[in-house]
């Protein structure tokens with residue numbers, strides 16, 4: 001059997017066999033923007049060992065163009081990252097769902113508990129909490145600076161309140177959201193809580209969250225993802 005190496009944009013070569021048909025996931029591409037919520041899906045792909053290509057999208061200019069010059073709205077009509085192009089050419093969107101899809105391609109990774117288990121619903125509960133109670137609360141900094149300082153302060157207080165809940169949970173049931181097992185929810189929380197400094201949210205009252213961020217930031221696959229997106233871990 002001839003073994004070839006395919007170079008992905010991740011920066012490392014993933015061995016494939018020439019006489020095997022490429023698996024659907026081998027042709028997957030993650031559309032991302034540096035430092036945004038798409039980073040969670042990127043982490044999950046690496047933690048799960050799923051080979052995907054990365055293509056950057058400039059979401060700061062309209063129209064949003066991809067690194068290859070394509071109009072991103074034709075790829076994901078919703079206009080936002082992340083979007084995952086699957087092997088059949090179709091596109092999956094919504095970060096928390098993409099993360100679950102990638103995790104399920106390698107159940108051994110433990111990134112998502114099996115369907116039908118209570119543990120899976122608990123991870124999904126965290127994913128939903130992060131998406132709705134944290135991620136979108138950062139809009140007054142990430143996308144709507146025009147909201148101004150008063151609304152930013154309201155959002156800052158709300159995020160602080162939600163992070164206090166996370167802090168308490170980590171103190172009692174850490175080191176990860178699901179205890180000993182790193183899951184998709186940790187990839188997502190690490191990504192979103194990493195925006196705290198940018199929004200001047202003080203993490204000093206949350207020592208467990210701070211050590212959680214350091215613990216995740218030093219995971220080899222997270223380091224690889226940071227390097228691939230040319231990012232530094234959040235301070």
Ligand SMILES: N[C@@H](CCC(=O)N[C@@H](CS)C(=O)NCC(=O)O)C(=O)O
Pocket residue numbers: 033036037038059079080081082093094095096131
């Ligand atoms: N509901 C979406 C929201 C994704 C999202 O907010 N993406 C931001 C980056 S964090 C984006 O691409 N915004 C660009 C835009 O809306 O034009 C998800 O959870 O995946």
